[in-house]
Amino acid sequence: MFAVTNIDDLLVLAVFFGQAAGQKAAAWRIVAGQYLGFAAILAAAVVGALGAGLLPEPVIPYLGLLPIALGLKAGWQTWRHRDDPDDETGPTIRGASSLQVAAVTFANGGDNIGVYVPVFTVAGISGTTVYAAVFLAGVALWCAAGYFLATRPVVGRALSRWGHVILPIVLIGIGLVILIEGGAFGL
Template sequence: MELGLVGQAVGMFAVTNVDDIVILAVFFGQAAGQRGGAARVVAGQYLGFAAILAASVVGALGAGLLPDTVIPYLGLLPLLLGLRAAWRAWRERHDADDDQSAGTGNGPTVLAVAAVTFANGGDNIGVYVPVFTTAGTGGLVVFVVVFLVLVAVWCAAGRFFATRPVVARALARWGHIALPVVLIAIGVLILVEGGAFGL
């Protein structure tokens, strides 16, 4: 029974977070060569996912922290962060070589990663709440522990992809463009799929 629950938790996490590996690879690519950059990405991922879990647990306990009508508007977070990143990339396009050689580029902050993780996981809350509601206290603990362990696995996978020579070269060359494109796409997708603004 316990192993079955763990398997269910692993499957549910993988299905609801598969797109996070791509986002993490982009973030790790942005953080490459910066002191503490990878740690900021990991901390931000944990912070954002902890917020998703907290909202899901509270929702499962009946407090209804996030009404269904609010969840689609979480797409505004990555959309705005993506537009900001695009503006920075455009403004600093002539200084890119200087930034890379000095190692002082604008890597992702803990809060930026957390905001994107939370916004991208807005739909996860809708999946987790009903499952958590029926899991009971023991089952809920299993889900939370398994999910937190798997966040580390996801971070390792994102870092792995970002450090592959081919991927690393691509991220070094195109990461400043890939980050805003990915963030804007995530934001638009969340807004459209959720029917925000009547889309």
């Protein structure tokens, strides 16, 4: 269940890790942000399973505005620094902050919440605790896999050269998918 609901996060993590390109502090910010965002997803799912309903269902598609805003910001920064002589491959973005990664993770987690709430409802407290522990271990595996993908020579070169362009496109794309699939704006 974790893998199916988070397969898209693997690509996003690889892009974020590609942006970090050898910067250990930036890589740890990505890991921290992924855990923070996923913890928020788990919290929303647990609260939803308990019947409190953290967010009204009609609001969830509008979470897609978060990655769109972050993508537009990253695109603007890339455009502003397009002529900077950082290196031969183009501008370097120093890596996303933990809060940016967390926001993208949470905004992209509407499907997770939708799947986890009914499962947690029937699993009870002990079952939900086991699911949460397994999912948090899965986050570590996902971070390792995203880092692995970003550090493969072919992928790493592509992300190093084009990551500053890919990141805004991926973030805006994720935001649009969340908005469209969620039925925002009557789409």
